[in-house]
Amino acid sequence: MRWSKLFIPTLREAPSEAEVPSHQLLLRAGYVRQLSAGIYSYLFLAQRSLNKIMNIVRREMDAIGAQEMYLPALNPAEIWQESGRWQVMGDNMFRLKDRFQRDMCLGMTHEEVMTSIARGELRSYKQLPQIWYQIQTKFRDEPRPKSGLLRVRQFLMKDSYTFDMDAAGLDVAYQKHYEAYCRIFDRCGLKYTVVEAHSGAMGGSQSHEFMVASDAGEDLIVVGEKSGYAANLEKAVSRPVPPALPDPEGDLAPEEFHTPGRKTIEEVAAFTSLPATSQIKSLVMVADGKPVLALLRGDHQLSETKLASVTGAAEARPAHPAEMRDWMGADAGSLGPVGITKMRVVADLALEGRRNMICGANKDDYHLRHVTPGEDFQAEFHDLRQVAPGDTEANTGEALKIVKSMEIGHIFKLGYKYSQSMGLRVTDEHGKEVTPIMGSYGIGIERILCGAIELFHDADGMMLPSSIAPFQVVITPVNSKDAALREASEALYKECLAMGVDALLDDRDERPGVKFKDSDLIGIPFRLTMGKKLGQGLVELYVRNGKQVTDVPVAEAAAKIKQMIG
């Protein structure tokens, strides 16, 4: 296409509302414009890039036998009520009423619609397995949209759903998706990490997330490069650093001591001259309305996600001060497990086997020393702790890294949650009715673009992989008024097109500097600069990522580009 005819509104300066690199560059490079909080218009360049991403996704989904569909975004309340998610989704779901006052909503994801199709049509085991997918707009009324296209209220998702007769079938479908996702992200040129993930409100047993390392991300992942361990922080396990001081020996009895004004772990540590690792941190939590006392080593953080899993609660929150006073008889800062019988007590595994520790006495301004878990109080031991910097991999002892990342894909073994609640049944080979098992799998289309930008950019703009860049090469005559340059550029442009190279001709009547700055900004991976050397039959090949320049004979330029984009 010819730049002079295109709408590519680049900006010299980033609009002040943008903070993360991908947001700034998408705006500056004229890819997107914001309409409202978390709602964006995708202009020509963004749409072109997203189309390329979607085509890669389609090819790879089709390759595993997935069938593309297109489901409605506008849903009746009924199916969401059946699955129970009309309630669960709360304010995150956009809801509306039709003219007859019937409740409707905008789809946040499509388990319900897919399952309703399946239950209406699938009758026999002979029809399974099925892999169905779509690429469609999702709506989520995010409490806080942010970071440009990273967290928005309307976005594109490739979502697929599998239906299998049994867990073994689901394993196969899951593995196919895992591999297809790797191929998709590889082809999109991304660097990513696959991590074990928490299944969250989706329900289900196993799940993996595909993550791109970025400070703009909202997740933390735990990675051990040598051991290959990778998990979301919500789920990650590790070997903690050993206690800073060995526990006192002997069968000592708990002993109360006065700790006036010492409430935090640090204050008690300073007061007793004993490290935080010698203390028991006691957190009063409320899991689905019921109090739970969670115990951790003093230097450890509670993972609320793990606590919720352990208690089977949908959500866990810290207790309010009044609740603590009521249940424990003291305020936060003086709480402990000794003598607590009315509520469930769960302790982190790092406390198992410890002896003679310090904890609150459930009496304001008093603590206990010589408290031994399992003897002086009873607790269930579970993994409740959040992995901390310095922790090592559980099996190999390798130092683990914690990396800020953004999620670009997520695969789930759903199990029977939707097929059961919505009544999907088929007959098996014995004529008996059985409930198929499901999986669901998502890719955030825009996040692939954002991830690529976050990963590959410099002060001058984006450096997009050629597979997802809006154009693969830009042909730039340095002076459009020079007839020889213009004609040679035109010819080279046509030659590129003829060879199937997605070329852009910068035929604007602009000074070269403007053209260079613009093409750098919008991230076209290659540029053929047609200038003075045309007299010697040469054109300059400029590689955006790294900015290397080489001279190439004009006659070979198109073929060279073709070869470089693979």
Added chain:
RNA sequence: CGGGGCGUGGCUCAGCCUGGUAGAGCGCCUGGUUCGGGACCAGGAGGCCGGUGGUUCGAAUCCACUCGCCCCGACCA
């Protein structure tokens, strides 16, 4: 929902404290000169200063309310 910040031509921002006829740079339009990393000269267009109400002779400026956007937290299949 709690905390913070910001709303002034398309973009970045000044002006506000101390009320008195709305500014700069970039961008845009016209003409000319230029042409290898965001050119130069000359001329020009473009703003109910987010909105409403109040105070005042007079409000971008002071006060109240309100809307919007951004950031932190809570939340997040």
